[in-house]
Amino acid sequence: MINHTMLDDGTSVFYYVVLFVIYSFLGWVIEVIYRSITQRKFVNAGFLYGPFIPLYGIGAAFTIILQYFFHTWHLVPRFIIFGLTLTAIEYSIGFLFEKIFKLTLWDYSEYKFNLQGKVCLLFSTLWTILAFIFITFIHPLVSSNVFTLNVAYIKIAAVIFLIYYSIDSILSLIFLTEFQKKIAYLYTEYFNLSNLEIERILNSFQRLRNAFPDLNRYINENINNKIKNSISAFLKSIQDKIILEMNGRKPFEHEYYEIIQDIDGHEEFMKLKDYFHHNSSIYEHVQKVAYLSYRICKFLKLDYRSAARGAILHDFFLYDWRNHDVPDLSREKFHGIEHPAIALANAKKHFSLNEIEEDIIKKHMWPLTLFVPKYKESFIVSFADKYLSSKEFIGEFKKRRSHRHAQKAHRQHNKSSTRSGKNETGQHRLR
Numbered sequence: 001m002i003n004h005t006m007l008d009d010g011t012s013v014f015y016y017v018v019l020f021v022i023y024s025f026l027g028w029v030i031e032v033i034y035r036s037i038t039q040r041k042f043v044n045a046g047f048l049y050g051p052f053i054p055l056y057g058i059g060a061a062f063t064i065i066l067q068y069f070f071h072t073w074h075l076v077p078r079f080i081i082f083g084l085t086l087t088a089i090e091y092s093i094g095f096l097f098e099k100i101f102k103l104t105l106w107d108y109s110e111y112k113f114n115l116q117g118k119v120c121l122l123f124s125t126l127w128t129i130l131a132f133i134f135i136t137f138i139h140p141l142v143s144s145n146v147f148t149l150n151v152a153y154i155k156i157a158a159v160i161f162l163i164y165y166s167i168d169s170i171l172s173l174i175f176l177t178e179f180q181k182k183i184a185y186l187y188t189e190y191f192n193l194s195n196l197e198i199e200r201i202l203n204s205f206q207r208l209r210n211a212f213p214d215l216n217r218y219i220n221e222n223i224n225n226k227i228k229n230s231i232s233a234f235l236k237s238i239q240d241k242i243i244l245e246m247n248g249r250k251p252f253e254h255e256y257y258e259i260i261q262d263i264d265g266h267e268e269f270m271k272l273k274d275y276f277h278h279n280s281s282i283y284e285h286v287q288k289v290a291y292l293s294y295r296i297c298k299f300l301k302l303d304y305r306s307a308a309r310g311a312i313l314h315d316f317f318l319y320d321w322r323n324h325d326v327p328d329l330s331r332e333k334f335h336g337i338e339h340p341a342i343a344l345a346n347a348k349k350h351f352s353l354n355e356i357e358e359d360i361i362k363k364h365m366w367p368l369t370l371f372v373p374k375y376k377e378s379f380i381v382s383f384a385d386k387y388l389s390s391k392e393f394i395g396e397f398k399k400r401r402s403h404r405h406a407q408k409a410h411r412q413h414n415k416s417s418t419r420s421g422k423n424e425t426g427q428h429r430l431r
């Protein structure tokens with residue numbers, strides 16, 4: 001049991017500081033084991049640089065205090081009190097992080113019986129069980145050892161730990177503020193940053209993102225939402241212009257063919273003529289998408305060269321997507337998601353691409369694929385592809401439907417003429 005007499009002693013506070021540090025360290029060990037197993041690599045958990053997670057120290061402190069006041073109570077009400085207190089602590093810390101740093105460090109929203117994703121029944125129960133294991137086995141053992149140590153050593157250790165803890169906390173808070181600023185910067189400047197810059201920003205916070213995997217989802221969701229909103233506003237504003245643009249083609253054709261001439265005519269690229277796509281061949285489809293993208297980007301004063309080149313290579317895959325197996329895509333894989341990477345690999349193999357062209361090919365299936373386009377040109381191509389694909393599909397559907405109707409009519413015609421032939425024969429027989 002806890003040495004309660006130490007609570008009244010002026011030096012006891014130093015012992016408790018040391019205990020706090022030890023329990024923060026044990027908490028870190030638990031988290032590291034849990035995170036490293038779930039992520040299958042070593043993960044330095046928690047937001048401090050050092051091997052401590054203060055939240056566990058705080059949880060331990062509250063558990064000790066609760067035990068001090070309620071140790072005479074029956075197990076069940078004690079379990080409930082412990083559970084409610086620990087849940088309240090976890091909720092408050094999560095809430096404060098969201099309020100102060102606008103960051104979601106953990107998220108239970110996919111668990112049953114959760115409260116705003118900050119706490120959930122399963123983890124609250126686990127914390128409470130952990131608290132009981134702690135107060136019954138760990139704390140008596142650790143505290144009885146710590147309390148036998150010489151007070152002078154404890155004082156020195158406590159002061160050193162406190163200084164270290166303060167420095168680590170301040171540095172970590174600065175780091176967290178920096179992180180928050182960079183993320184805000186990322187959200188607003190996403191379109192103006194190169195892929196490399198975005199990667200550099202995200203990589204500079206790799207440790208924090210490993211330590212709190214939910215943070216990644218939070219960042220991605222935010223980026224996705226921001227982009228979706230600005231794109232739909234952007235597309236709405238130009239949709240009419242796009243349709244208008246589609247009608248006046250001829251004057252630019254010469255320039256368009258000049259831009260894509262090294263691709264159009266290339267032996268490997270011409271193989272696209274052999275593969276059916278939507279209603280014709282992949283070759284015809286990519287030409288249409290490239291031309292429309294080129295026109296729109298020229299109209300909007302964007303990089304129409306990259307748009308045309310990226311678009312003409314966007315579906316550079318050499319297999320029939322309705323019945324694929326070899327050579328590039330095995331049957332069990334889903335063409336819709338896989339083909340941008342295949343097209344990009346083929347394109348890189350035969351042509352040199354700039355960053356925009358790569359982005360166009362890799363991300364033209366967004367939002368089916370998770371990679372969000374980075375350039376306006378990529379969004380235009382993605383839009384042109386969807387617009388033309390649906391037109392092609394509808395065209396093909398109508399063609400097949402009228403073909404079916406024609407066949408049906410033909411069959412009916414045949415039937416009725418056979419019937420009338422029969423009648424004639426019948427009549428002959430009658431006669």
Ligand SMILES: [Fe+2]
Nearest residue numbers: 314315339364
């Ligand atoms: Fe595609």
Ligand SMILES: [Fe+2]
Nearest residue numbers: 314315385389
């Ligand atoms: Fe396409």
